[in-house]
Amino acid sequence: MKKITQKLLLSTFLCFCAAISFAQQREITGTVKDNNGTPVANASVIVKGTKNGTATNSDGNFTIPVTGSNQVIVVSSVGYKPSQITVGQNGHLVFTLEGGTGAMQEVVVTALGIKQQKRSLGYATTTVSADEITKTAPTNFAAALYGKVPGMRIASAPGGSTSGVAIQLRGISSITGRTQPLIVMDGIPIHDGTFDNTNYWGDQRLRSNGLTDLNPDDIESITVLKGASAAALYGSEATNGVILITTKSAKGKKGFNVDYNSTYFQDRVAYLPQFQNVRGTGFNPGYGIYGSDADGFAHYTLDGTDYRTMVAGSLSFGPVFDGKPILSWDGVVRPYSAQKNNWAALFQHSNNTVNNLAFSNVSENSSTRFSVTQNHYEGTSLGSKNDRVAINLNSTYKFGSKFRLNVIANDIWQKVHNRPYSDDRLINNFSGMMSAFDNGAWYQNKYKTSLGYKYVTGSNQSLTPNENLKFGNHRNDLLDYMWNVKTNNLDEYNNRLIASATAFYDITKGLELRGRISTDWTSGKNESKNSSSIPLVYGYSGSYGIGTNNYAILYGDLLLTYTKNINDDLTLKVMGGYTADKESSYSTSVSTNGGLTTENRFDLTSSANPQYYSGSNRSYITKDAYIGTINANYKNYLFVEGTVRSDRTSTMNPLQNSFIYPSVNGSFVFSDVLKLPAFVNMAKLRGSWGIVGNYPGAYAANVAYNLGNLGNQGSGSSTLISTVTTGQYGNDNIRPEKKHEIEFGLEAGFLNNRVNLDLAYYNNKVVDMILPLQISQSTGAGSILSNVGTLRNYGLEVALNGTAVQRRNFTWETGVNFSFNNNKIEKLTTGSNELIHADYDGNAAVLKSVVGQPVGDFYAHPIKTDSKGQPIVNDYGDGTLDYQLDGSKLVKYGNSQVKAVGGFYNSFSYKSFSLEVYTDFRIGGYVMPTGLNWLTGRGLTKESLNGMDKAHGGLSYYLDSKGYGVQTNGTTGPNGEKVYNDGMLLKGNLPDGTANTHIESSSVYYWYVYNWGGPQYSNSEYFKYIVKNSYWKMREVSLTYNLPLSIAKKIKANKLQVSIFGRNLFYLYRTIKNMDAEQLTAGLQWNSSLTDAGTNFATRTFGASIKASF
């Protein structure tokens, strides 16, 4: 992987050094501005078709010599769309560049929505523009950021638009607290929430986090603040960085405009495990694991005829497909042949549409943009869909010359019907794994009876006993899965309003007051209807439930800014303010108890027990802060900023809930001062230091009792009241996590700004990490909230981009960014030198962090070796053998932290066509996709075919009287024993020290090695499950065609664009072939994305869109 990266870098660089030019005749002057009217410095100005070029100065002005008339002048600057004007007789040309990222003169939105010149910033920021966000119609903005922001790692949970997205900036800054950056939209802190889909028994539907609600079509730009200094003004919750979202406004437009776009795309399940399709269930009959005949089949007599059937079991080392008739579990006699694509019927193709219509109007004293977006998304889980309507209004009004008001409102209405259902049982449970002679379509036929009740097995009571499933070998878990996705309905309705009003008041010259009040308010209800599964005569079944939820953030801030030019060279800006934030959430639910008294009548009045199940939850958080900043600007090339924030939060003990977060940063544009080689247009050094914090969640610090009411238990009228201590012990003395970060960076533009470089080095230390520290149940609680120690993260971020080729009709832009992050546990205060995060499958593997090592090392038991260093072969005494695990030893097999992430993009435009190709990669980070290994252990993957016969390298052997395999070349054993050809030899020594010579069936090998459980339960070799998860993926490809204006005009459009695109298309490289590299994403916590391959499968997307402006 490293090599590939190096090559890419080298070739990219070579391209940059290709074509540069000169020429001359008469002088043309011009000005280059961005669409906010801000001058763009260092923009490249070229006379088309020549090598004649220059760059704009700091006021955006340029002068260029031109020969003759009708020459075309092209202006470009990185991050903006190139613009061109044909030179007439007029002397002065004005260029307005649209779009904008990365340019040095650009104005960047920073903390609290304060706009600053990018050149003045002492910390790293990255801005991504609207265009890049919606090019391939991702269902949420985060999925558009793959590989586009140095230091940012994205992982989308599979399942579709309703699945969550995990974002990590510069590694993890908290071990069990939030690792997701704070999301701020138009200055409003957004409720993002969390999700964790790893607990199948807790919730079988896949949940998501709040950012997926936000409508990508309304986003103008996204700015990512990575370091502590950048985020210090947010104090709390900014340990993981901040994502600032600016929604679209009418700014930069003139008069009345209409934009319309429409997109369709389809998702299909992709990157399934590589299944074998040569054999069904069973096992080598010589071992007698299943009651089978000598060929490995079971038999069933139906209506007097004896049929072959498959044995009932989850091991698929059975007879090879022969195409002859067999009685399947669904009662159909069909040829015994592979059921190719048998997984298809378990999922659906999801069809998605997005339509967006936006109006904008700009007049002298106001500007308004109004947009409506309609989305219809579907999940790949059968019947899952999501409909959404998002309305966005963004208006600015001027009242006189001193007062401005900006009002923004986003309203997102959404309905989710049957959120995707977890695939857990298909991957993580033996009784849900489908064999090669089985088919999702059969489950679609059999999950319910002809009367609509849930399937019945064996001789269990049924109104349709003839339909009972009797012929073994169906997967109950798959039948249940099908029943659940088809007959259990959950509808969720949500309305989310994110709105703000910001008033600006220019009090006197240099003194500005800004006040803002905003809300993020969600109101929702949900309704569940689970069908009656058994007839009323057998009991009540089914359920109905209804619930409501409400979440609100009320936020306000007041900032007073005073700017003063001390002299011609020095400008000072001082700001002071106050912010306050109240969050509240409520939920209530009520559902039937004991089933429905009338089948499939969904209402509480159908409850079998008159006392309904009910529950409620509420939570309040109050936060506030005083903030102050001071900025100094010396000659527009030296900038210093200092900030301080004093925070209070209600989630901490009221006696000690106030904390101070300072930061300083500086920027030095040394290209303005020093004489640098001519090819350097601009160069800037920056540095920053700051502290940010993180608090425990609401109520996590409480030491409390749960109060119970056990009703009247026969003592007259008294009610029995009880208390029990909570299983999670709080801590009234908890301190906030604090991240101290220092950062240095270099930004430079070369070759007329055709090449831009941004480098950043950071080093941070998170002290007093907060953890609900897992402790043994025998202490009296399962966990205790603690400050456990210190974690360090350090790393490097590199972004390099530019225009590789610029010709008359052809432009090639390319860029690469990557970041390396390392972390290390520096200190633990728990009295131990390690922190254990998870224990898997009865101590089969352990995830822990050890002092001096990075977070999250995977440990497992190695194979035991004897005094000669030979692996010990364990002999069960019945002819089966496996390697003896060393139950007393745990060895590290890999670290879960991703070493590097990045992206590589290329954008080509030829005449009216443009092709954009985005790839992203991740290097390192071990995972343990346990369920996929179990598929191998059950004989279901291609890998498990090794040794199955001579063609697959199997040895020939016969079984002696004790069941041991003896290698032979004969066609029968010495006493006429049957010879099998699926043998393997485990090299090593038996416990008595002699070399093992027993041959065993390869099916025994796979079964034992990839089985469940730690050394108490089996010798499963979990160290084989721990594998590196690196990839390089073709993330997005889009091909766009701008229709000629003449055609656009026919529908009165100024611009008409069509494009086709694909997402998640294929891998250029991946280390794990049996899954999508992101399939393990089951939650926002870093450690809920390491082991669970059973939430949903990833998808591949193709689509097309049309965009028009009027």
Place this chain on the structure above:
Amino acid sequence: MKKIFLIIAVISAAGFSSCTKKQFADAYPNPSKVSTTTVEKQYAGFLSSDLGYTMYQYWNYFVVMQNTFLPWSQTDALINTPGRYVPGAAAIGTKWSTYYASLAQYKEFVRLYNALSPDDQKAKRIYYISATIYFYDKTQKMVDLFGSIPWSGAGLLGTNKGDYVKSEPKYDDAATIYTTMLDDLKGFSDELNTIQLTPAVTTIINTQDFINHGDITKWEKYCNSLRVRMLTRVSGVASFQSRVSSEIAAIVANPTSYPLVLTNADNIQIKVLDPTTGVSNGSGTGAGASFYTGLIGWGNADRAGKVMIDSMNNNGDPRIRSMFEPGDSAKPAGTYIGLDPSLDNTTGTAIANSGVLARYNRSTLSQNIYIPGMIINAAEVNFLLSEYYLNAGNDASARSAYEAGINQSIQYYYWLRTISNDATNTASLIAPTTAEINAYIASNGVAWENANSTAEKLNRLAIQKWINYNVLEPDECWAEIRRLKLPALNFVADNSGLQSVPPNRWVIPSDEITYNSTNYAAVAANDKLSTKIFWDVK
């Protein structure tokens, strides 16, 4: 400048008035929890903390029992699947964490009790004694499963004010735990004879003690019966033998001071008054009943095993019609058929699927949501006494206790059917007559006098105990089978993994091994499925 000052004043005022200290303090505690409690509330909290395992509910049966005690005791149909003799991590982990969560409530209760004034402690002594009896009962079951466990030092996190390093408990030796409990229970049995309750305590404990409602005599019976059970369990251990015989002798010699649970009216059990409260078997009924869904497991686990059914058929056991119901396809119709545990998986599954097997009676047991949570009953105490008399050479008393036990058991299972509101089993139940019961007691395979050796008598006792425990007291059932090696059950060896026969104990769950590793190291060497519990000496 004036303006600036004005503005600054406005901002400051706004800041100070926005959030007050009180607002922060008010938002700190969780409104749905409480920060203080009382001895009485915590007492009820402790007693109710493991109800899911004392009552008959889904999780215990589906996750814990279905794959462990029930097949290993052959109290249900055993289908020979690979890996059947290794207890699952979910079963072990659940059992362990429930016990320790409950233990933590007990220790918190003790902390609150110890903080009372000496006068209050004296007045509320009954809370301490009764909670401790119940706690010891649960502890005995844990020791019988795991052997040495963290105990005396366990559950003290609250007492130690959150010092988790100090709270990591050491393991107590299994025999020492038994000794401590037997000593304390002996003391309680004397103390309960003299204890007096104030009217205030009487009123409140009547509500808080949902097991015996503050009835001191019932707690005495429970205490002494528990002593007999525990003494019998260790009766094979040389170092315990003298106290076993002397203490049981003292108990049976003085029934006034040391009353026992000897008739069904004395049974210590948790009654279901209202299925919608927390003290219940869940509110689901019929095929949705919690016990039923757990017991039937993956589809056939509520079916009968051949050995038990044959014994009941052969001797005309009147319990068969209240405990079981015949399979729908049984041939001849209406006969009770059990699954032969020696059959292979395919054959066993096919027979179970064919519907010929008898199943546990849904109306009496699995769909009877009014079935009381059994703690200790008359039949089992009689059987334990019978064993004591048998070993003491008092054959006549042994016999009468044996027969009394059978009688109580038969009556008990019939009574269970009468309190059921479930009508799934449509056959109306015929009450067992005295003649029928006597005929059963006199039958060839049951009659005490037909057993011609002490060993055979012990075997008959074991069979009766086994039928009486069946699926309702699986912990005790499996412990007695391990202790006595009776009834002699045969199992097909499982060649597929680490354990080819049913294990002798459970292993410590991995969470405990991981998070209490230093203390675990002391018991690690014996933490094997094959290690016998100290009382398992036959």
